[in-house]
Amino acid sequence: MFTLEGYELTEIVYDDPCFLICYAWSAHSSRKVLLKVVKDGNRTLTENGKLLNEYKVASSLKMDGILAPTAAIMHSSGMALEFEPIQGHTLRRYAELLPISMGDLLNISIRLTEIIQELHDNHVLHLNIRPDTVLIQETTLKVYLTGFGYASRAVDGKWQDSSIPLMESSPYYMSPEQTGRMNQGVGARSDLYSLGVTLYEQLAGRLPYAAKDALGWSHAHMAQSPAPLPGSHGRIPQRLADIVMRLLAKDPAERFGSAAEVRAALQAVAADELCAPSEPVPGQAALHAGDHGARRVEAAQALRAGTSPRELQAGAVNPAGSRAVRPVTERTDASPSAGQRRDGNKPSVQAHGAAAVTLEQSASYSQVLDLSAIIQSSQAFTLGGSGAAMAAKLMTLLLQTAGAERALLVKARGGERVRILSAVSSAGEIVVSGIVKRLAGDPSLDEELLADCINGARPILLSEEARGSRLALPLIAGGQPVGCLYLENKLNRRAFAAERYPVLQTLGVQALYLARQSCDATPVIPPGMQVQAVTHSMETLTAREKEVLQLMAAGLSNQEIASRLIISTATVKIHVKNIFRKMKVDRRIKAVTIAKFLGLLDEGAPA
Known part of the structure; x- marks a missing residue:
């Protein structure tokens, strides 16, 4: 059984291979507390980083409405945070157990905007607002915000990098600018976009977009239009529907200017006599799919009685809400080898260097998305198939990686430019066609733009209010321009970040070559044109390097690694250096992030 020095575990709220969340009795303060504990395992390094960031940011804020950690504790190689026990549950769990009325949702949303505005006034971005980080105290409907693992604080007027690797849950609620696909940094309006996704889900009973993976979600936020919310005819106040759709604008400049502005707009809706405050939100029916009847009755009775059923308590910190709180019947003796409690505004983590991960050391989320595109293109070559099918796969990856609505692959042939591949995103679907067509006379294209791009061998980006963003990217092979990749995003005039150009050009050159060889059953890619096979370099790790x-x-x-493997510390340093060289990284957390992403930390992964 898990033990933590100075704490007696009384109730386990949530338990999985990475985390333990529980109530405990603190011997230090002689009171009941809530603990969030990182377990030892192959995610310890990244989860420690998130908890450390949560502690540094949230514990320094002196404001109501946030679930702030009161202490940071080290144990073994992991970290734990101590919180005041709040008997509540997440907005997601609350919606599953009790139908939320329109009036309650408006009140919750208004209070949430007040908390967000105060965070921004304190120069903090949350960057993780979603139904799982909004807590509702069941008897009072008091609102709290938690989940500060990705939060960013402004220093000297600039937001600090907070791109923790592999943001597992956040891609569904992430603003377009957080994907790294825009010529726009994160800011206060990034939180407003996430708030918009959260409210849309509560009102419609579904997310505004659909995708299969992180790259797909990134593309959805950049280049897909959400289905309109059913306004007055769908029992959602039209002004509320308009507020949510404005929050979901791709361009931050088109959203509300501040959370305070959103609050004022929501208050106007709440004051509207046409709004039926006690009527359930229409989207709640979808959120209640399944056999929740008995639980809703129990929850309603508990709320009226002012008590808290165990299931509601579990939902407070368990997004899935599927595990009931279970009591710990044994007394847990303090372990002599357990870590030491750390108090104050700054946790002491020098005893375990791995836990002292700062945000600046993290591999960025945009790099992880680029890696995903590279891996998928490598897999397309490995699996083989017709040149046309492989080219279509690369065009899909191009569209997603760029965050574009439309992509055209243009070949330079003599003095002409010929369109040979097209990819278009519409209603969440990507359609690739391979019609060969001369560009002359095509009213949808600016032939002069493409000619300037190819002849000058330079990228040209146009951003216009009416036409959004257009990018012409030269494709170079053998030192010569062989074509052009043309990209459009009419929804976002800040699309197509320059940092993505190298990946897009690599995929574009490959797609161009494959399209030209589409008649061959097994096209051969000439030297220098392969996608850099990251997976191949991973497989060159020795068995010992994989252990390290x-x-x-x-x-x-x-x-500690040296002691575990019975080798010298100097030998460990050599192995770490070799791992960095082979994986082309410069920090531990980047190596771990990529290895986890590729499945190299799973049992049975190739050495």
């Missing part, structure tokens, strides 16, 4: 990498992921220091 797995222990790095568990948060062990070089000295």
Whole structure:
């Protein structure tokens, strides 16, 4: 059984291979507390980083409405946070257990905007607003915001990098600018977009977009239009529907200017005599799919009685809400080897260097998305197939990686430019066609723009109020321009970040070559044109290097790894250096992030 020095576990709220969330009795303060504990494992390093960031940001805020940690504790190679026990549950769980009335949803939303505005006034971005980080105290409907693992604080007027690797849940609610696909940094309006996705889901009973993976979600936020909310005819006040759709604008400049503006707009809706405050939100029916009847009755009775059923307590910190709170019947003796409690505004983590991960050391989320595109293109070559099918796959990846609505692959042939592949995103679907067509006379294209791009071998980006963003990107092979990749996004005039150009050009050159060879059953890619096969370099890790990498992921220091493997610290340093060289990274957390993404930390992964 898990033990933590100075704490007696009384109730386990949530337990999985990465986390333990529980109520405990603190011997230090002689009171009941809530603990969030990172377990030892191959995600220890990244989860420690998120908890450390949550502690540094949230514990320094002196404001109501946030669930702020009161202490940071080290144990083994992991970290834990202590919180005041709040008997509540997440907005997601609350919606599953009790139908939310329109009036209650408006009141919750208004209070949430007040908390967000105060965060922004304190120069903090949350960057993780979603139904799982909004807590509702069941007897009072008091609103709290938690989940500060990705939060960013402004220093000297600039937001600090908070791109924790592999943001597992956030892609559904992430603003377009957080994907790294825009010529626009994150800011206060990024939180407003996430708020918009959260409210849309509560009102419609579904997310505004659909996608299959992180790259698909990134593309959806950049280049897909959400289905309009059913306004007055769908029992959602039209002004509320308009507020949510404005929050979901791709361009931050088209959203509300501040959370305070959103609050004022919501208050106007709440005051509207046409709004039926006690009527259930229409989207709640979809959120209640399944056999929740008995639980809703129990929850309603508990709320009226002012008590808290165990299931509601579990939902407070368990987004899935599927595990009931269970009591710990044994007394847990303090372990002599357990870590030491740390108090104050700054946790002491020098004892375990792996836990002292700062946000600046993290591999960015945009790089992880680029890696996903590279891996998928490599897999397309590995699986083989016709040149046309492989080219179509690359065009789909191009559209998603760029965050574009439309992509055209143009070949330079003599003095002409010929369109040979087209990819268009519409209603959540990507359609690729391979019609060969001369560009002359095509009213949908600016032939002069493409000619300037190819002849000058330089990218040209146009951003216009009426036409959104257009990018012409030259494709170079053998030192010569061979064509052009043309991209459009009419929804976002800040699309197509320059940092994505190298990946797009690599995929574009490959797609161009494959399209030209589409008649061959097994096209041969000439030297220098392959996508850099990241998976291949991963497989060159030796068995010992893989062991070291797995222990790095568990948060062990070089000295601890040496002790575990019965080798010298100097030898461990050599292995770490070789891992960095082979994986083309410069920090532990980047190596662990990529290895986890590729499945190299799973049992049975190739050495």
